[in-house]
Amino acid sequence: xxxxxxxxxxxxxxxxxxxxxxxxxxxxxxxxxxxRQSLGQGPEFLIYFQGTGAxxxxxxxxxxxxxxxxxxxxxxxKIQRTERGDSAVYLCASSxxxxxxxxxxxxPGTRLTVL
Amino acid sequence: xxxxxxxxxxxxxQEGDSAVIKCTYSDSASNYFPWYKQELGKRPQLIIDIRSNxxxxxxxxxxxxxxxxxxxxxxxxxxxxxxxxxxxxCAANGAGGTSYGKLTFGQGTILTVHP
Numbered sequence: 247x248x249x250x251x252x253x254x255x256x257x258x259x260x261x262x263x264x265x266x267x268x269x270x271x272x273x274x275x276x277x278x279x280x281x282r283q284s285l286g287q288g289p290e291f292l293i294y295f296q297g298t299g300a301x302x303x304x305x306x307x308x309x310x311x312x313x314x315x316x317x318x319x320x321x322x323x324k325i326q327r328t329e330r331g332d333s334a335v336y337l338c339a340s341s342x343x344x345x346x347x348x349x350x351x352x353x354p355g356t357r358l359t360v361l
Numbered sequence: 362x363x364x365x366x367x368x369x370x371x372x373x374x375q376e377g378d379s380a381v382i383k384c385t386y387s388d389s390a391s392n393y394f395p396w397y398k399q400e401l402g403k404r405p406q407l408i409i410d411i412r413s414n415x416x417x418x419x420x421x422x423x424x425x426x427x428x429x430x431x432x433x434x435x436x437x438x439x440x441x442x443x444x445x446x447x448x449x450x451c452a453a454n455g456a457g458g459t460s461y462g463k464l465t466f467g468q469g470t471i472l473t474v475h476p
Contacts, residue, residue, distance in 0.1 A: 250404075277462060288367075288450045288466030289405065302460050304362075337404070346393050346454035346461030347412075352404040 248272070250353035252338050258359045259328055267323040267356045269338030275351075277301075277344025278321050280313055281337040283355070289337055295321060296344050328360045362460075363388045365453050367467025374441050375475050382470045384451035385433040393454040394427060394434050395464070400447045408449075409436070441474045448472070 281289035395410035
């Protein structure tokens with residue numbers, strides 16, 4: 247079946263603007279994760295959803311970052327007042343059960359560039 | 362929180378040789394250790410994983426070993442091929458409760474296999 251998809255694939259914005267990044271998980275996967283990957287680094291955890299609720303948002307860097315998953319499927323990562331330091335590839339992953347016991351499948355990422 | 366250290370940062374081998382990448386983790390409660398391969402500009406893809414109730418797992422040319430006492434795990438690739446060239450990331454899951462869903466990644470190893 248279809249894998250995890252993310253849109254847009256690339257997003258260029260100006261400092262101070264608001265952006266939304268979308269993730270479509272694998273159908274039927276209850277858990278959804280957002281990570282951020284800077285050049286030459288490993289993915290860095292941001293937030294993890296179990297169903298509609300955020301089970302762990304300890305990785306969100308500050309209150310400019312927010313994510314939702316209102317129907318337990320598609321998720322949107324929202325970044326307010328973007329800063330140049332927010333530039334990175336934002337990766338979404340999903341897994342069937344979650345709770346750290348099953349494989350996380352990654353999407354292709356959204357490359358965010360803040361000018 | 363969990364901390365994962367990965368070595369070496371770069372590894373260069375001749376085709377047919379073996380490659381070994383090592384990771385250490387800090388939290389003794391972690392119980393799931395996946396390895397991902399990431400080609401340039403592509404999404405991370407799971408190549409093998411191990412859970413803490415086993416010490417070794419093998420899948421064709423790839424094997425992973427886990428030493429829970431020492432809190433380290435290693436990836437072994439035998440009979441390397443040029444198409445094995447990529448960045449490899451180790452990861453460990455979170456410390457318990459809802460954080461079990463969260464993966465902490467190592468810094469990555471750039472593997473180059475020369476024909």
